[in-house]
Amino acid sequence: MMKLLRYTLLILAALSFIYPFIWMISASLSSELGIGSLTLLPINLTLRNYSTVFERIPLGRAFINSLLVALITTGLVLILGAMVGYALARLRFRGRNLIFYLIIFTMTLPFQITLIPNYITMVKLGWVDSYFALIVPFVMNSLAVLLFRQAFAGLPQALIDAARIDGCGELRIIFQILLPNIIPTVLTVIILTFMGLWNEALWPLIVIRDESTMTMPQMVTLFSVGGRADAQLGVKLAAAVMLALPILIVYLFFQKHFIRSMASSGLKD
Amino acid sequence: LFGLMLGGCRQVETKRPLLFWCSNNAGEITFAREFTEQWQRNHPDKPLRYQPIPEGQSSEEIILASVVGKTTPDIYANMWQGSVEMYAKAGVLVPLDTISGFMEFLRVRCDSSVIQEITSSDGHIYQVPWKVNPIMTLCNTGQVNGPNLKGPPYTYSSYLNAGKQLTKDANHDGYMDRWLGYTEVKVIWYQRFFNFYPLYLAASNGAPLVTNNRGHPSRAAFNNRYAVDVFRFLQQLYRDGYYPKERLTSARDPFLNQRIATSFTGPWQVGFLERYKDTTLHYDTWPMPVPDSHTGPAYTYGDPKNIVIFNTCPDPRAAWAFIKTLIDKPGDLRLMELTGQFPHRRNVDTDPYFSSFLQKNPKLLPFARQSRYIKGVDNCEVIVEVFDIISQEYEACVVYDRKTPESAIRDAARAVDVLLMSEKMNE
C-alpha cells in the first residue's frame, strides 16, 4: 500500500519534470498550427522549424564557439582550481586563511556588483568580441577550488609523502598522484563548470556583439526575444531544443557517473 | 596567463572597411546587402561592409555597450530617435549638418517640422530621418463589420461598443476567448508606443510629453485631459474585459488566430500576416481611436528610426555618400519592397514614384497615408525613464484599476518633473 503510494507520487513527480521537455520537443517538430495541443507526439511531423532556425541564425558556428569556450575554460578551471585547492588543503603558508576567506567572499558576492566594472575591464583590455572575454573571467571558480580543497584534504598525507620520497615536485604530486584519486570530484567540477558555462547567457550578451563569436545560449536568447523568430513559437522551441540537446546528450551519457560523483565528491558540505 | 592578455590586446587598426550596422530582420538584412554590394561595385576604393546589429534585449543596449566598448560601427541605420540626444551630448556622433550638401538633401526629403524635431538642443543635427512605422488600428474586417456594429474608424465610444459585441466565450468553458484587442501589459517602457502614446498623440493632435523650452527646465507636458481620457478609455477596455490582462504573446499570434479583432500595430505586421495568415482572415487598417469629440486627422506615433554616423568613422564623407544611396528615391522604394516599412519623407502616399508599389500592396496604403500625421518622441535625454514612469502608472491605473486616471496622470507628471529637475541639477 505504502509502496504503491510511493511509486505513484514519484512517477507523478517525474512526469512533471519530464513532460515539459517532451512537449517542447514534440511541439518543435509540429507545424505551427499543431503546437497548441497537449500531446506527446508531434502533430504534422515536420522539420521545418529546425531548417528555419538554421536559415536564420548561424547556430553551427555558435555551437562550435560554445564548445570551444566551455572546453577550454573547463580545462583551465580544473588546472587552476586544483593548484589553488591543493595549496589551501595541504600546504602551510602565511595568508592561507585569508585566501580561503577571499574565496568564500567571492562566492557570496552578487554578480551585479562586478558586472559593469568587469565589462569595463574587458573593454580596456580590448577583449570585447573575443574568446578571451568568454574564457578569462571564468577560469577561476570558487566552488571548484573549494571542492578540490576538500577532496585533497581528505587524501592521506602519506600519499604525498610517498610521492615526495619518490622525487615528485608539487605539480607532479597534484596532477599525477592526487588528481587521479579524486576522480569523482574532478568529474563533478567538470560537469558543474561545463554546465554553467554552456548555459551562461548573460555575460556573452554583454561582451559579445559579433555574431561569429556568439555562444549558443546567447544566440538562442537573442533569437527568441528578438525579431528573427517572427514570433513563431515552433521556431523558438526548435532553437531551445537545439540549445538543450547537447547538454542533454552529455547528461544522458554520463548520468550514472554524474550523480554518483556528485554524491561522493563532498558536495555535501 | 600573461601571454593570453597580450594576445588579446593585439587588435591593431589597419586601413579597414567602413562598417555598416543594419537592423537584423530578414528584410533589412537583404536591403543592406544589396546596397552594400552596389556600393562595393561602384566604389571599389572605399571598402564597406555591412553587418546586422547583434540584437540584444533592445538594440539601444547594444549601441550603448558598443559606445562604451569603442566598438561602434561607422554607420548605424535604425537608431531610435529618442536615444540620439544622449549620444549627441556624449559627443560620439558626427554632426551631419557640417557635411556639405547634407542640409540641402534633407530639406528636399522632409518637412520643416521634421527637421525641427530632429535638431538637437545644441543646434546641430546628428541623424538622418530614415524610416517610420506608424502605429495604427489593424482590424479583422470579418469581425468588426458584423451586425450591430459600426465599423472603423473608431471613436472611443464606438470602439467600446465593438468590444461589447466582439468579446465572447466561443467554446463556452466559462472563460473569454475572443476579445476586441490586445496590447502588451508588461511594464516595459517601449510597450507604451503601442497603446498609450499613439492614442495620446491622436487625441491631442500630436502634443509633446515633455516641454522643451530652451533655457528653462523641461517639464512634463502630458498632465492634460487628453492623457486622462486615454487612460480612462484604456482602463475601460480592461475593466470590461474587452482586452485580456492575460499574456497572449506566448502563444501563437492572437490576431492571426482571430482571437482578437483589432490590434494597434505597425506596417511590419502586414508582412507577417500576409506570410502566415489563412484564407479566412481578412483585415484592414485605420487610424487610432480618438475621443468622440475629436475632429481632424488622427496623429499617431511614427516610431522613427534614423541613420547616424559615429565619430569613430574614419571617413564621414564616404559614409554620408553611402547613406545617400540608401535614402534616395530608389533606396526608399527598395526599403518598402523589402521590409514593408516607410521612408521618412514627405508625400509618400501621393508621390507617383511610389504609387505602383502601393497599388501592388494595398494593405500598406493606409500606413502611407498616415505617415503624414506622425510624431516621434521628444528630444529629451531621459525619455526612456519618462516612458517608464508612465508605464508604472499605466499598469496601476489601466490594467489593474488601482487608481483613477486623473491621479495616475497627475502622479506620473509629478514624478517626471522631479526627474527632469534632478537631471538638470546633475548637468
Add this chain to the structure above:
Amino acid sequence: MKKLIPYWLVSPYILYFCVFVAFPVMFSVVLTFHSWNIISPMKFVGVENYVRLFNDRLFWQAIYNTLRFLVIHIPLQIVVALTLAEFLNQKIRGQAFFRGAFFLPVIVSGVVVTILWQQLLGFNAGILNRALSVLSFPKVAWLEEPAIAMYAIALMATWKNVGLYVILFLVGLQTVPVQYYEAADMEGATHWQKFRYITLPMINPTIFMVVVLSTIGGFSLFIEPYIMTEGGPLNSTLSAVMYIYKQAFQYYHMGYSATLGFCFALLILGVVAIQKRYVEQEM
C-alpha cells in the same frame, strides 16, 4: 625557495581576484559617490545616491519582493526536495530514472526553462491551466495576478533547481547509518517517528546547507522574472537584482545602480553571515 611554492600555486587566484573581484568591488564603491551614464564622464555627487536610495520606494519594494520570494521558495524547495529524496531513499526500482528526471531541469539552460514556462503558465493556452481545466479546476492567472505571480515564479525556480537539492538530500540521507534505524526499530519507532527523531536531526547540516545555498541563489533572482514578468504585475515580482540591472542597463544610472548593488550585497552578506553563525551553533 621552498617557502615560495605555495604562493606560486595560488598566484593565479590572487591575480584573478585582483582583476575580477577586488577591482570591481572597489570600482563600485567609488561609483556609489558618482553620477555616471557610462558614456559621459563621471561626476562626483557625494552621498546623494544613498539619500536617493532611502527614498526609493521601488527599491524597498524590490527588497521586500526578494525576501518574499525567499520565504516562499526556500520552504517549498526543502519540502519538495526532502519528500522526493526520502521516497527515493528506499529500495525502489528505477532509481536512476527518477533521479535523472528530477535533475533534468537543473542541467538545462535557464533560457530554455523560461521559454518552456512561458508556455506552461499562460492563462489560456498555458499547459498548466489546460491541465487544470481538464481536471475541472478554475484557471489561475499565474503571471497576471499580483498576489499570485511571485508564487508562480517561486514554483518555477523550485522546479528548475529542486533536482540538485534532491541529490544533496539523498546524499545526506544515505550517510545516515542504517544502524540508527535498526536501533530505532528495536525501540519501536514508527516510520514517522524515525523520520522526525532520527532522519531530520541527522540531516540537519544538509538542510542548513540547502538553506544557505538557496538563499544565496534566491537573492540573485533575476532571469525568471526578467523574462516571465518584467517585474510586474504592479512590481510584485520586481526583484532587487532586476531593479539594479534596470537602473544600470535601462536608465544608465551607473552610480545609483552601484549604490543599490552595494547596499544589497551588504544585506546578503549579513543574512548569510547570520545563517552561517546559526549553522555553526547547531553543529
Add this chain to the structure above:
Amino acid sequence: MAEVKLMHVAKSYEKGPRVIRDVNITVKDREFLVLVGPSGCGKSTLLRMIAGLEEISEGDLLIDGQRVNDVPPKDRDIAMVFQNYALYPHMTVFENMAFGLKLAGLPKNEIRQRVDRATKMLEIEALLDRKPKDMSGGQRQRVAIGRAIVRNPKVFLFDEPLSNLDAKLRGQTRIELQKLHRELNATIIYVTHDQVEAMTLGDRIVVLRDGDVVQQDTPINLYDRPATQFVAGFIGSPPMNFIPGHISQDSPIRFISTGGQVQIELVNVPQADRLLPYKGQPITLGIRAEHISDQPVFAQNVHRQPVTIEAIENMGNETLVYCLLNNGQLIARLAAGYLAPFGQQVDLFVNLDKCHFFEAQTGLTI
C-alpha cells in the same frame, strides 16, 4: 526466565545462497552464549534474525517457548548493542537512553528512575548531558549498553561490541562485561570473531562456519577437545600446529608426515585405538605450541623432533619459536629468554599425550 531457542533456522537473502543453514541452538536462561566464527560466516545475520531485524527464511525462533518469528523487534523483549554503538549523535546520553522508553510511552519519572539505575550501574552518571561525539570509545560503549539495560529486556544481544576499542580498553571492558552479566542475571547472546573474547567471556561458545554450527561447548572443552580441525585452528593463539601426513601400514602404527621428516610411533598416544582403522590413510596431526618443549620434561611419552629455527619472538614472559619443519612451520612456546641462532638445527620435544588427529578429508577429530 528467558530461554532462546533456534529450531532448524535457515536464512537466504533475496536472490542469494543460504547464509544460515539449519541452525539449532538453545540458549539457556541467564547463559552467556558467544557466537564466534570467521568473517562472513553468518554470525551477525543470525543475531539480527533473533533481534527481528532480518526475516527468518525457515525454522522457528522461540523465546521462552513462544514462537516469535513474526513479532516485531520492539515486542520481543530484547535489546541489542551494535558494533559501532549506533548512539544517536544528536541526542545527549540521557536522551539516547530514554528514547525507547519515551516511544513506549512510559511516564517521565519512571524513565528517570530507570536511566538513573543504569547509569549508576555503569558509572556514567557524569556523562548524562554529553553528546556521543564528546565521549571516548569506551564511554560510548557503556552508554550503548546502558541504552539496552534501561529496557529491562529478557535477552541482550551484542554484535562485536568491542571491536572498535583499542587493545587495552578491550581487555578492561571484557572484565566489565563479565561483571555486568553477573549483576544483570540476564541471558546474553554475544557475537565476535575474536577467539580471545569468545574464550574469556562465554559460558558456552557456538562456533559457526559458512552458516553451519561446527561445535557448541564450553571454552575449555573447545580448546582441549576441538571437534574439527577448523575449531582447533580457530581457537587459540598462536594457532595449533598442523602436520599433514598419513598412518603407516605396518605395525606398530606410526604417523609419517608428508615428506617423511616426521615419524612418530603412535602406540602410546591416547587415541591409539581410534587411529587403527586409518592405517594407510591420510590424516593431520595437530599440536599446540605450549605442548612443544626444548627439554624432554614430559616424562616418557615425548617425541624428539629435529627442526631448523626460522624466527624467534621473545615476549618477555615467554618465547615463541618458529621452526621450519617439512616445508611447513612449527611454533613452539618456550620459556622466556630462550635464545638460538637463526638457521640452527635444534631438537624439540612434542608431548604426545596432547596431540590431536584429524581426518584429512573431513577435518573431523579422530
Add this chain to the structure above:
Amino acid sequence: MAEVKLMHVAKSYEKGPRVIRDVNITVKDREFLVLVGPSGCGKSTLLRMIAGLEEISEGDLLIDGQRVNDVPPKDRDIAMVFQNYALYPHMTVFENMAFGLKLAGLPKNEIRQRVDRATKMLEIEALLDRKPKDMSGGQRQRVAIGRAIVRNPKVFLFDEPLSNLDAKLRGQTRIELQKLHRELNATIIYVTHDQVEAMTLGDRIVVLRDGDVVQQDTPINLYDRPATQFVAGFIGSPPMNFIPGHISQDSPIRFISTGGQVQIELVNVPQADRLLPYKGQPITLGIRAEHISDQPVFAQNVHRQPVTIEAIENMGNETLVYCLLNNGQLIARLAAGYLAPFGQQVDLFVNLDKCHFFEAQTGLTI
C-alpha cells in the same frame, strides 16, 4: 654501511610547543631499531624528520656521517613504508614500484630488473598487474615494502606498517619482516606503538614519551630492567601490576601499601640496599603477572598475599586472574584451567626476587 645519527634533534611545529626535545640516537649499520611509545609521543614526527618530510627545527641529522638536514627526501637514500601503505591507488603494482625509479631516470630494463628482484623476494610476482584496491591488506603491505626495496636505499623507515592488518596476519608479517631484515642487510628504523612488535622485532628499542627518549636498550633488558615505571608499564602484556605505598620507617624495612593491605618485608629483595634511603618515603612496587603464582613454588623468597577474585579469563594455555587488592587490581598469570568462584578470597604468592621499585615522584627505578 649506513649509520643514522640524530644529534640534539628537536622539533616544534609552527606556533606549537616542542613535540621532539633534544633527541640523541645512533642507529648502527644494519641495526633494526624500533621506536616505540604511546600515541602522540612524537614517533612519526621523528621518523618523518629522518625521511626529510618534516623540517628539523634544531640539531643535526647525519647519515653515514654526512649532515643531511637540508637534503630533499629523494636524495637521502632512504625508503619509507607507511602505515596505510600509501600505494598510489591508480597505478598497478608494477607502476607503483617503478614510479620512483622512473622519476629518477633509470633505464627501462634496469627498472624491470629491480622490480623483478623485489617481487621475487616478496613472492608477489603474480600481482604485478593488479591495482591496490584488488589486493588484500597483507598483499598491499608487501607491495609497499617492495616499493621501498627497489630503491636500494641505505635506510628503511617503517611507520606502523602492521597496524592495519588483523591479528593473525600481523603475527605472520612480523616473522617475515625479521627474515627480510636478515636478507636485505639494511639499516631499519621502525615505528610502532605496539610493544609486542617492538619486543619481537627490534635489535634495540627506543622508548619515547612526550618527545623525550626514556630508555634505549635491547628488548630483554627493557623487559627485565625497565628504567622507569612508564617503561615497565608500557612493555609487557598484561601490564605490570603496580602497588603504590611507602617504605616503613622502622627496621627491618617493609613496604606498606597505601591502605595497608599489603605489607612486605624487604630484607631479602635484591634491591634492599638501594631501598634504604627511601625510608618513610612513598614508592611504587611493580610485579609482573607471571611472577605471581597460586602456589608457593618460588623456593623461599615469596610473599603470601590474600586477594579477592574479581574475574577470570581462561585463555586455554594459561589463565589470567584479576584480583581486587587495595582498591586496585592485581593480575596474575596462572596455569591453564585455574578455576575459582568469583568473589572468593584466595592466597597468591609473589616472587619477591622479581619485584621492581619505583620512586613515586619521578617514576625512576630504584
